[in-house]
Amino acid sequence: MKHPLPARPQHICVLRLSALGDVCNLVPTVRALQRQWPEARITWIIGKAENSLLSGLSGVEFVVYDKATGLAGMRALWRELADTRFDLLLHMQQALRASVLSLGLKADLRVGYDKARAKDLQHWFTQRQLAPHPRAHVLESYLDFARLLGVEDLSLAWDLPVPGTAVEEARGITGESAYLLISPCANPRLRNFRNWSAEGYAAVIDHAWRQHELKTVLTGGGSTQERQLGERIQALCPDEVVIDVIGETSLKGLLALIRQSRATIAPDSGPVHMANALGAPVVGLYATTNPGRAGPYLWRDFVVDRYPDAVRAFLHKTPEDLPWGQRVRHPDAMSLIRAEDVIERLEAVLALSETPQDMEFPDET
Template identity: 75%
Template sequence: MKHPLPARPTHIGVLRLSALGDVCNLVPTVRALQRQWPDARITWIIGKGEHSLLAGLSGVEFVVYDKSTGLAGMRQLWRQLADQRFDVLLHMQQALRASVLSLGLKADVRVGFDRQRAKDRQYWFTQRQIEPRPRAHVLETFMDFARLLGVEDCTLDWQLPIPDAARDEAQRLTQGAGYVLISPCANPRLRNFRNWSAEGYAAVVEHVWCQYGLKTVMTGGGSTQEREMGQRIRNLCQSVAVIDAIGGTSLKGLLALIDGAQAVIAPDSGPVHMANALNTPVVGLYATTNPDRAAPYLWREHVVNRYPDAVREYLNEDPSDVGWGRRVRHPDAMSLIHAEDVIDMLDRLLEPAANPSDLERESPDEA
């Protein structure tokens, strides 16, 4: 017999630690839960960096777990929540570390991913699983947790808070100029070949300056890889206006910059989903990951998609035969994206009619 779910939960726990793009995709699920049960208490256990992005989200109590603290940090968090019990814990992180963390939390019922979508045998740590949904977008997968609890209104809503200090930070960088934003690098980690070329970005920068008179703001973290990429782009664009903010903003400041941009261009990374959450036009660059699963949701039609080509070229497989979450881990995959592809898609977005505002409040696909 299935473990019963609460008909009217009074305290909902959400366990999702990372990453930036994923927590942005999860916010509409939280909003759906709030609409269904406006009096319910929602506690979200979240990573440190992710919290700095979402801090101030209305109606949510955050409990921050610093992943670098390991087991000691887990024990501290368990002590912090020792007096709390959730009617339902939504275990929304497919990682063994998160599953171990969940063991120290008190809950009447724990809900996790179905066996197809679960990783690291997460279903061992949960009593109920969401309904199977083959080939689902990440945002739809998160919304399936709300559906399992009985939520019917799955309208997409974010309302990410941007404090005045963050807007001031963005204003100091841009001085009121019109701009597009480029975040050229995904999170630097082993065999993460999501980054496009400096030459490609430089061609886009030149185009938006010559065609639209728009400056380009470059953003990113402070890693050596990101700073070197920014330097290469600047060296190729000496004749146009480039504002290099790589390593120079807070996450809230980045949100403010994205909110004020005419458009955002980036690979599969946090900024494309941050732009999606703010309804800022975004061109996602996808070749190593499947955009049908992980594109900025409201702007899926504006993705430059070379994933099928990369699967054929570097995996020697038919795209319809590969696993839904399969990545193309080849350093040349992103070279399948050409500057003309990105410029053409960007031109479409910079037309006034290319705005998905009517899509903003639709429910995610249920097919």
């Protein structure tokens, strides 16, 4: 027997802790819930960095859980919400840590993914599951929660807050110069293999400068891997062309830099989805992950897509033979991307007279 869905929920809990790209892709679902039930409270349990990115999002109460605090942090969060009961808990994090965290929350109904999409036994922790949606983009998977609840208007809206202090931070870096933004690294974790070459980036930077007089701002986190890649890129380029601020910007400052740039180039990582959320031109570099599932949603036509080639070269299969979303975990996969591929896509986005929000895209529902 299916648990009934509330007709007019008064208090909704969104449980999605990470990551930066994922929380950007989730915002349109929150906006859809707000349009359907403008009087409902929405509490979003979110990670620490993700909160700093989305803080100030209108109509949303954020409760931060820092995964570094472990069980002690969970207990503190449970105490903070001990007197709160939710009509709905939307369990949008497919991780055992998040499922354990959900156990300490009071909710009349817990909604999660269908078995085909659920990971880490998530369906054991929920009472209602989404309808199957094979081969869905991540953003569409989030919208499936709104579809299940009967939300009628699923049009995409973000309205991410970018405060004046972030705009000033960005201007302090770039001045009045027109620029290209490159975030060269994905999250530096084991067997990620999403990063392109310093030589490839340098060729694109040279093209942007020679053809468009665009300087390039390099951004990213402060890890050793990211800093070293930035240094290698800069060593291959004239000094006056590159502004290297890897590890030096706030996340709000990065939003402002992306919004003010002529275009952003990055592998499958937070900045491509941040640009997508801002309606800013973006070229995603994809070979190890499938852009049909995880590309910048409105800009998928401008992705450099070497995922099918990587699947054939390193897994000896076709994408149709693989489970949806399977990654190609091979250190040479991104080398299939050529500088001329990236330059061609960059020229395409620079030539646009309108953004994808103004274009017609097929309905995937």
